[in-house]
Amino acid sequence: MDAGDVISQHEIVIDDKDDVGTLHDKLSVVGSDLLIDTLPGIFSGEIRATAQNEELATFAPPNIKREQEKIDWSQSQQVVYNHIRGLHPWPVAFTTWQGKVFKVYKAIKTNKQSSASPGTVVEIEEEGLSVATGDKILIKLTVVQPAGKKKMLFSDFLRGIGSKMKVGERLGE
Template sequence: MISIVFMGTPAFSVPVLRMLHEEGYDIKAVVTQPDRPVGRKRVLTPPPVKEEAVRLGLPVIQPEKLRGSEELQEILALNPDLIVTAAFGQILPKELLDTPKLGCVNVHASLLPAYRGGAPIHQCLIDGQEKTGVTIMYMAVKLDAGDIISQAELNIDEQDHTGLLFDKLSIIGRDLLKETLPSIIDGTNNRIPQDEEKVTFAHNISREQELVNWQQNSTEIYNQVRGLHPWPVAYTKLHGDNVKIWWAQKSDKNHNEIPGTVIAIDKEYFTVATGNGEAINILDLQPAGKKRMTAMDYLRGTGSKLQIGDRFE
């Protein structure tokens, strides 16, 4: 059985690691990001891949930065036949890419060459795409630019958000890699160069991308909300304070108000004017300094004084 070093960090990567273990591959080490402080109390928390590796009894390596590190030398000394990555979160140095005799392959959550980069799931939803998928690819020095080995498509549902797509695509990625690995090992796999003219990028989400622009139409704002749910979450401002918008739905109301204006208040939601005379219903939010809550709880809370005519910035 060939030897593998697996590299991944978030929950997306866990099914892939579990599959490699269940299939009996010789996993020499699991490389993942360092433990990070999480939550308001800043509790030092291991990444999901580390938790799974520990459960499986696999050795774990956690470099802060691979390039030039002692951990890199430790990985090189393992001399694996193959390196498999899935949302690891760091660029692999050329020295490492050149080491395994079978190469380095990546499970990437898009249909390359579309959405190279660290946030392909977020960005495809924000852009309103109707399909996405997973690509198994050879890794190259240039970000997500290696040859394509195999792909699997997934139609995006109207109610899908980033969390749901992460779960769906992680399972598709697991199954696709399981199906593809034998051909990689015996050298019969496809190797299709990417069409550089069709390349698009999905860079890590910036704070500016999280801010709602009420001049956009209701579809664009809904896509932004679901593309940022459940992390990092879209936000707006009311009376100078940040308000996170956790969930929303498009409204059938029309209006002549300035975008961002509250035009209706219902029992279970309130409606905000968007661009093009359209509107969106806010169902789930988080006012500054408070916990996430339904719009119903927000509207009946003693701290809420929301009125028709109030305007989100």
């Protein structure tokens, strides 16, 4: 995927709050600007391509498989957070709750720690559901979609069927 000579490039900052959707938007603007700036040099022959080290080329699989979308709570908080960001807005990370798919659209990192097993619900608050990760640092789920329902803020979920969720339950089983 990332192979061949480089004719032009531009570096962008990937913010900790970026996800696939925001990166798509950033890159579409940068890409179109880069194309407009680069095409005249290509047509005039002024641009000299720079060879890449082919040993460092990376390849992406053609499609993400369903099992790759599932959250692995045994991973560190940062890995779980990046997993959720990397699948938002599509195809969307998921876990299970009460044996059914429970999609997670957005989450925030916290500084809170817990000795609970990975995937354990540790706190249930209006603004989010705090879940233990593999490095014992909690991650707070803020936008979710329970099976058969629409995507919603956790506060809306909590006022509905989420009221059945209990501290100590395990997600992903």
